Structure formats: structure tokens, C-alpha cells
Amino acid sequence: MASRIYAWLDSRLKLKSVERTLLDEPIPGGASWIYVFGSATLFLFLLQAVTGMFLAIYYAPTPDHAYDSIRFIETEVLFGAFVRGLHHWGASGMVVVIGLHMLQVFLYGAYKPPRELLWMVGVVLFLIVLSFAFTGYLLPWDQNAYWATQVGINMVGTVPVVGDLLAPVLRGGEMLGALTLSRFFAVHVLFLPALLATLVMVHLFILRRVGPAGPWRGGSERRKSGETASQREGPGGSGFVERRVRESETFYPRQVFMDAVVMLGIFAVVAVLALTVHFPLADKANPSDTTFVPVPEWYFLFYYQLLKYVHGPLEPVATWILPALFFLGLLFWPFLDRNPVRHLAARPVALVAGAVFLVIVFGLLGISLRDLYAVPRIDPAVARGKTVFAQFGCAGCHRVHGEGGAVGPDLSYVGDTRPEREWHLRHFRDPQSVSPGSFMPKFPLTDRQLNDLAGYMLSLKRTP
Numbered sequence: 001m002a003s004r005i006y007a008w009l010d011s012r013l014k015l016k017s018v019e020r021t022l023l024d025e026p027i028p029g030g031a032s033w034i035y036v037f038g039s040a041t042l043f044l045f046l047l048q049a050v051t052g053m054f055l056a057i058y059y060a061p062t063p064d065h066a067y068d069s070i071r072f073i074e075t076e077v078l079f080g081a082f083v084r085g086l087h088h089w090g091a092s093g094m095v096v097v098i099g100l101h102m103l104q105v106f107l108y109g110a111y112k113p114p115r116e117l118l119w120m121v122g123v124v125l126f127l128i129v130l131s132f133a134f135t136g137y138l139l140p141w142d143q144n145a146y147w148a149t150q151v152g153i154n155m156v157g158t159v160p161v162v163g164d165l166l167a168p169v170l171r172g173g174e175m176l177g178a179l180t181l182s183r184f185f186a187v188h189v190l191f192l193p194a195l196l197a198t199l200v201m202v203h204l205f206i207l208r209r210v211g212p213a214g215p216w217r218g219g220s221e222r223r224k225s226g227e228t229a230s231q232r233e234g235p236g237g238s239g240f241v242e243r244r245v246r247e248s249e250t251f252y253p254r255q256v257f258m259d260a261v262v263m264l265g266i267f268a269v270v271a272v273l274a275l276t277v278h279f280p281l282a283d284k285a286n287p288s289d290t291t292f293v294p295v296p297e298w299y300f301l302f303y304y305q306l307l308k309y310v311h312g313p314l315e316p317v318a319t320w321i322l323p324a325l326f327f328l329g330l331l332f333w334p335f336l337d338r339n340p341v342r343h344l345a346a347r348p349v350a351l352v353a354g355a356v357f358l359v360i361v362f363g364l365l366g367i368s369l370r371d372l373y374a375v376p377r378i379d380p381a382v383a384r385g386k387t388v389f390a391q392f393g394c395a396g397c398h399r400v401h402g403e404g405g406a407v408g409p410d411l412s413y414v415g416d417t418r419p420e421r422e423w424h425l426r427h428f429r430d431p432q433s434v435s436p437g438s439f440m441p442k443f444p445l446t447d448r449q450l451n452d453l454a455g456y457m458l459s460l461k462r463t464p
């Protein structure tokens with residue numbers, strides 16, 4: 001039955017030839033696990049597109065409703081927290097996988113002639129992915145979103161001449177507000193996806209014109225016995241006659257299989273992260289709370305650390321000169337690196353440049369993570385208090401930094417408003433004695449639990 005349907009469709013749509021174009025692309029040197037990152041990136045993009053569509057069903061891009069709509073997705077919508085988790089961790093995964101893809105292309109010298117354009121479009125795609133990350137970060141409209149975006153736009157503002165024009169365009173005015181949110185939303189869900197999809201097609205089109213690079217010259221040790229030999233030359237007699245590895249195999253079946261395995265693996269990892277690592281919402285954005293110190297996503301942390309080291313007249317170096325030089329260098333790298341040899345052993349300069357860059361980035365990331373996790377060294381009594389808080393279901397009525405119900409007052413900063421331990425102890429023993437008419441229940445707490453809980457309440461301050 002299925003084969004008859006296929007035959008009918010084929011007679012109408014000429015599927016055979018499409019199938020051939022899609023699947024018979026020769027891969028010089030044969031299929032390899034090292035080539036999977038491109039399709040893995042594409043897969044994650046599709047995952048982001050699908051989860052994003054579902055999030056858009058409930059998300060409302062206005063300052064009044066954005067935050068609550070995310071809370072609604074998290075708490076009320078069937079699979080809402082899971083889909084948001086997938087979208088969140090999928091974005092992280094995309095940065096990882098695109099990084100690995102670029103690293104592979106770099107190490108294999110696959111950006112060298114005739115593949116300069118392929119690389120350049122790839123760099124633009126990478127920039128688009130970062131723009132997705134930047135615009136997406138604002139959408140939950142929590143404190144982190146608001147203040148991190150504020151910092152980002154201020155950095156754009158430090159670029160001479162264009163900065164003064166560009167920052168208000170990004171913000172939609174002089175203030176970060178409703179207009180900013182709706183334009184970030186539009187860019188995130190309409191402009192960037194259209195741009196990305198188009199450039200992915202251009203990227204793949206160029207790939208099919210120039211062909212994949214394959215292993216380093218002389219890499220015929222990858223040869224698979226019995227594959228068809230294919231000898232291709234660089235396109236159009238442009239002077240790049242690459243002596244290709246003789247043996248190649250087609251994209252289907254082995255490379256397709258490897259790509260599919262990796263996609264499944266990535267989905268499994270992202271799904272497990274989405275299910276187990278809860279990605280919290282901070283408090284709702286409060287534009288008047290200028291003391292808030294935002295923390296960016298982990299993949300921007302190294303840069304955030306770099307910004308801490310430069311002050312005063314040197315500031316523009318970090319806010320735009322280095323990034324601009326980096327991306328220009330990356331974009332035109334195939335023309336800067338004139339060494340015609342692809343094999344890594346013959347490319348000491350490229351190798352050292354790449355290694356130095358990675359050491360700096362991961363060094364800064366390491367320092368930043370250490371600083372972030374070293375700061376809140378929690379008092380054990382406070383930690384115990386937190387457990388008691390969870391144990392007695394206080395979060396059912398009280399919200400702490402975006403987590404919990406809204407029946408009772410938000411306790412995020414109760415240490416500032418109620419700074420006396422005595423008050424808390426009396427309140428816990430008998431809420432009505434200090435708060436007449438309160439319907440907060442009395443809890444059967446031991447003295448130690450009372451003390452720990454009070455300690456936890458007092459620790460909930462704006463500045464610890």
C-alpha cells in the first residue's frame with residue numbers, strides 16, 4: 001500500500017530526483033561523527049521554532065502581562081514548564097552546538113578557498129543566533145531581563161556616532177519600556193526567524209555548490225572499502241583545484257544515520273535538563289529599582305567578566321571595540337589566513353590564535369562562575385530555615401523571588417520591611433497576635449524550626 005502511494009506521488013511530483021539531490025551528496029572521505037554539528041544546529045533551530053510557537057500561544061508582549069503570562073505558562077498550562085524549559089535549554093544548546101560546528105570548521109581549515117562565502121554566511125548566522133539570545137532574554141520581563149537588556153543597550157550606546165542613533169532605535173525611545181518589549185518580541189519571533197531561515201538556505205546552497213571539505217589532504221585513512229570513487233574539482237575552474245581525497249560516500253545512509261542519532265541525543269539531553277533543572281523567574285521587572293545587578297546567560301558570562309576589568313576611558317575597548325574587531329576578524333578570517341594548507345600541523349599561527357582565544361574565553365567564564373557561586377555563602381541556619389519553609393508549604397501562600405503563591409504578602413524582601421527577629425517569632429507562634437485578623441495558619445513548629453525560619457526571613461533582603 002505504502003509503496004503504491006509512493007509510486008503515485010512519485011509519478012506526480014518526481015520525488016526520485018529530489019531524493020537523489022537531497023541524499024546523494026558525496027561526502028569526501030566518508031561519513032564521520034565530526035560532521036554532525038551543522039545538522040545538529042539546524043535541528044535545535046527547528047526545536048526552538050516549534051517550542052517558540054507554542055510559547056507564543058500564551059505569551060503576551062506587554063509590560064503589564066508578559067511576566068504573568070510566563071508564570072501562567074509555568075504553573076497552569078499543560079506541559080507549559082516543560083516547553084519553556086525546552087526553549088530555554090535549547091537556546092543554550094544552540095550556542096554550544098554552533099560553537100562546536102565553528103570549531104570543527106576552523107580546525108579542518110574548511111573555510112579556506114573555495115569555501116570563504118560559506119564561512120562568512122556562517123558567521124552572520126552565528127550573529128543572528130546571538131541576537132535571538134539577546135532579544136529573547138528580555139521577553140519574560142523579570143528583573144534580570146530588564147536590567148541585563150538595559151546594560152546591553154547602554155553598551156550599544158557607547159559606540160561613537162551610530163550608538164546615539166542605534167540605542168533609541170533598539171529601545172523604541174529614550175526609555176526601556178512597552179515599546180522595547182514589543183519590538184524585541186517582533187524581532188525575536190518574526191524578523192530573526194525569517195532572516196535565519198533564509199540564510200540557512202543560502203548557507204546550504206553554497207555548501208552544495210562548493211561541496212563539503214572533507215578531511216585534511218591525505219586523509220584517505222578514513223576510506224571505507226567499496227565506496228564509489230568520486231573525483232571532484234573546485235567549481236568553475238576558478239583556479240582552486242583541490243586534490244580531493246579519492247574515496248567518498250553519499251550523505252545517505254551513514255551520515256544521515258549519524259546526524260539522526262546525534263539529534264536524538266541532543267533532544268534527550270535538552271529534555272532531561274528541561275525536566276530537572278528548573279529555570280526560575282526573578283521578580284517582575286521594576287524599572288525604579290536601580291540597585292538590581294543583573295546576571296546574563298552563561299554564554300555571555302565571559303564577556304560580563306571582561307566588562308568588570310575595564311573602567312573609565314578604557315571602557316569603549318570592552319563595550320564595542322573588541323567585539324567589533326572580533327566579529328570583523330571572524331567574518332574576514334578566510335582572507336586574513338592566507339596559508340593554503342588545511343592540515344592543522346602546518347598551521348601553527350591559526351592553531352595558536354584559536355587556542356589563545358579559547359583559553360581567554362573559558363578562563364573568564366571560569367572566574368565569573370567562581371565569583372557568582374562564591375558570593376552567597378549561606379548561613380546554615382538560613383539554609384535550614386529554607387527547608388522548613390518548603391516543608392510547611394509556606395510557598396503555597398507566599399512568593400519569594402517569583403516562586404510561590406500570591407495569597408499572602410510577597411516575602412522576597414521581608415528582611416527589609418520586618419527586620420526584628422522577635423516580631424517573626426511572635427508572628428509564627430500566633431499570627432493574629434501581631435497581625436489581627438490574619439488568616440495565616442499557626443504551624444506546629446519546634447523552637448529550633450522557629451529560629452531557623454526567622455533567620456531565613458531576616459536574610460531576605462535587597463542587599464544581603
Ligand code: HEC
Nearest residue numbers: 392393394397407408409414431435438439440441443457
Ligand atoms: C494559608 C496561607 C498562608 C500560609 C500557608 C502561610 N502564610 Fe504567611 N501570611 C499569610 C497572610 C494572609 C499574611 C498577611 C497577614 C499576616 O501578617 O499574618 C501572612 C504574613 C506573613 C508574614 C509577614 C509578612 C509581612 O510583610 O508582614 C511572614 C513573614 C509570613 N507570613 C511567613 C510565613 C511562613 C514562614 C509560612 C510557613 C511556615 C507562612 N507564612 C505560611 C498567609 C499564609
